[in-house]
Amino acid sequence: MALNDLLISSAFIVLCCALAQTARKVLDRFSSINGLVKELILEAIAAAELCSTCFELIIVADNFGVATYAIFLFLLTVWWSQVWGDSTACPYTHMEDMLEGRTTPRDVALKIWAQLMGGCCVWRIVQFFWWLELAETHKGKAFEDCSADLQVSPLAGAFVEGVATLLCRLASKTLSEKNPKFTTALDSFIGTSLVVAAFNYSGGYFNPVLSTSLKWGCSGNTDIEHIFVYWIGACVGAMLSVPVFKHPIVRNLLLGEKLKDE
Structure with missing residues (x-):
């Protein structure tokens, strides 16, 4: 594929950001908008940014390889960590907060709704850009039937999404507590590496909103299978990270905390 096509994809990603x-x-600038309402709007914006750029990353991966895709994803995750603030564009981070008593079920449900609205509604913008066919890699993509990324059984896919999400969350929690130099880059590198490792199995989404925006209704999976793999799998993995990270043996392994004598 021509370098010009990659530059057009890059330009679209930068434009979305x-x-x-x-x-x-x-x-x-609107000081009257604050509290939960502002948080919901910011979650919707973050989800729209995430999903619009990842739609284009599909084009990058399909035409320029997983290595190029990984470079783009790494740079994007570094950027997002700098500008999103407390927004996550991901449901299970708020579920974790609920487990630890930092938020309420109502707020979690509202934030997930906002994320889904932002992530799913942005498709029309992406579709319009692809319809323009400014790049050879966009030809026919705007109205093309999509196919699921799951290359293994739903049970295996849920296991991959769950375990990888668990590892990703444990890494993030560890880096957050240890706060080493280049924490953001390390966290992004670990997350990107796990995505690449799972790419040919489940697609490596580790985010229910992202997978729903990009792959809901695509051929190859039923709706129930999609929910089982990308929602239940990832969310269970994330929520397991809360008690697992608190376990003394895990904290000793990850943080070097000495085990207390019983």
Whole structure:
């Protein structure tokens, strides 16, 4: 594929990030919008940014290889960690907060709803850009039937998504507590590596909103299978990270904390 096509994909990704950041700046100007309402809007913006860029990353992966895709994903995750603030564009982070008593079920449900709205509604913008067919890699993509990324059984897929999400969350919690140099880069590298490792099995989504925006209704999976793999698998893995990370043996392994004598 021509370098020009990759540059067009890059430009679209940068444009999506710039528009999302502009939306955040505009929102900050409205002092009357605060509290939960502002949090919901920011979650929707983050989810829209995540999903719009990842739609284009599908084009990058399909035409320029997983290595190129991984570089883009790494750079994007570093960027998101700098600009999203407390937003996550991911349901299970709020579920973890609920398990630890930092938020309520109502707030969790509202934030997941906001994420889904932002992530799913942005498809029309992506579709319009692909319809323009500015790049050879976009030809026919706007109205093409999509296919699921799951290459293994639903049970195996849920296991992959769950275990990888668990490892990803444990890594993030460890880095958050130890706070070494280049924490953001390390966290992004670990997350990207896990995505690449799972790429040919489940697609390596580790985010129910992202997988739903990109792959809901695609051929190859039933709706129930999609929910089982990408929602239940990932969310169970994430929520398991809460008690697992608190276990003395795990904390000793990850943080070097000495085990207390019984």
